[in-house]
Amino acid sequence: MTPPTQERAQRTREALLWAAAEEFDAHGYAGAGITRILKRAGVTAGALYFHFGSKQGLADAVVAAQARTIVPRIGSDGLQRLVDITLVWAWQLQSDPLLRAGVRLAVEQGGQGGQDPSSFHSWKVLMEECLHAADRRGELREGVDPERVATFVVGACTGVQLYGQLRNGRKDLAEQVVHMWQLLLPGVAAPGKLARFDLDVRRGMGG
Amino acid sequence: MTPPTQERAQRTREALLWAAAEEFDAHGYAGAGITRILKRAGVTAGALYFHFGSKQGLADAVVAAQARTIVPRIGSDGLQRLVDITLVWAWQLQSDPLLRAGVRLAVEQGGQGGQDPSSFHSWKVLMEECLHAADRRGELREGVDPERVATFVVGACTGVQLYGQLRNGRKDLAEQVVHMWQLLLPGVAAPGKLARFDLDVRRGMGG
Known part of the structure; x- marks a missing residue:
């Protein structure tokens, strides 16, 4: 048996990731079937274990891949970038299997008294970076702590989409996220910078 | 067989409600065992079906009973009352089986793509009442809509406790809720009234 080329291995990995995302989105972690994932991806069990080690490894990879579907769409910086990330997320959650699976796996974990925050952590890190950039740009209200704001926004977005x-069925999620920022910006942004932020719901569309 | 006295029926109903809350908190809806609930409550299956109709009826009653454990502790009005409800909730969630079961049932439902928002609805109604009172007292910032703020706060609290x-294990939940209000109040409260609100984390303790 010859080793797979790097390109073919990458294609196999991607196929598994998307097939797993669709399966986790539809059935949750416990209900997801390895056999159905393999069939959907058109690969062997050997490939799954080669790339991800286990079902849990596959779920972890789905969770880690979420930000990848969001970030490339966004050209803004600082606080506007943070707003845009949440708006793109709100729109994409209607249709993107990676995001849908990620949020379902995270919520299931929390609902079952789990103890592993990694499904939220990559979002928090991403948002914290935006807030540190905002801080350097003088966009934050005095006393606002980037790490604490990022923690709150990750939690708030999770709950807003859940409710x-x-x-x-989340059909007004993007409008709910705009409303979240209307309420939050006066407490987060420096008063003199407030007017510069664009909360148009369409910022998250397309891409 | 003589019908139970009203007082005894009430005691039986309460025993079932608390036993069910403990069971739902520990095992979730699907994992909860009717036999264990009956044993814990010391009542018969007949009593359960007389008072609640079904396992789902019991879960609905647990969800509906949540606010009852919060409201009697609070003497404040308007926006301060809303803040106090969330602080009492944050502290009580450490130990109160009705609240713990309520939040677990709500999150499970959302995680599984459910379509029944009633587990959140009683909280939203309670918060909306506070916000309408706040509006009458001139405490709200111009343009703030009580119904939309209540919807956001219910979602945000759900996500903040989940994360x-x-x-x-939620050990700093009350501090996280105080931080939520530090971020939110400038966008919710009338600028001239901001200083009057007390966000001391201890407002939610004891009772």
Whole structure:
């Protein structure tokens, strides 16, 4: 047996990741079937264990891959970048299997009294970077702590989409996120900079 | 067979409610065992079906009973009352089985793509009442909509406790809620009234 070329290995890995995301989104972690993932991806069990080690490894990789679907769409900086990340997320959550699986795996974990915050951590790090950049740009209100704001925004977005899922299948999630920023910006942004931020819901569309 | 006296029926109902809350908190909806609930409550299956109709009826009653454990502790009004409700909730969530079961049932539902928002609805109504009172007292910032703020706060609290559960078993949840209000109040409260609100974390203790 010849080793796979790097390109083919990459394609196999991607196929597994997307197939797993669709399966976790539809059935949750416990309900996801390895056999169905393999069939959907068109690969062998050997490939799954080669690339991800286990079902848990596959779930971890799905969670870690979320930010990848968001970040390349965004050209803004600082606080506007943070706003844009949450808006793109809100729109993409309607359709992107990686994001949908990521949020389902994270919420399941929390609901079951889990103890592993890694599913939230990559979001928090991403948001913290935006807030540190905002701080350097003088965009933050005095006394605002980037790490604490990032922690709050990750939690708030998680809960807003969860409640939105139950209220109306998340169909107004992007508007809810705009409203979150209308409420939050006066407490987060420096008063003199408030007017410069654009909360148009369409900022998160397309891409 | 003589019908139970009203007082005895009430005691039986309460015993079932608390036993169910402890069971739902520990095992979630799917994992909760009717037999264990009956044993814990010391009542018969007939009593359960007489009072609640079904396991789902019991879960609905647990969810509906949450606010009852919070409201009697609070003497404040308007926006301060809303802050106090969230602080009492944050402290009580450490130990009160009704609240713990309520939040677990709500999060499970959202995580599983459920469509029934009733587990969040009683909180939203309670918060909306505070915000309407705040509006009548001139405490709200211009343009702030009580219904939309209540919707956001219910979602945000849900997500903050979920992330807090994974980060550190919710041990700093009350501080996280205080921080939420530090960020939110400038966007919610009328500028001239901001200084009057007390965000001392101890407001939610004891009772």
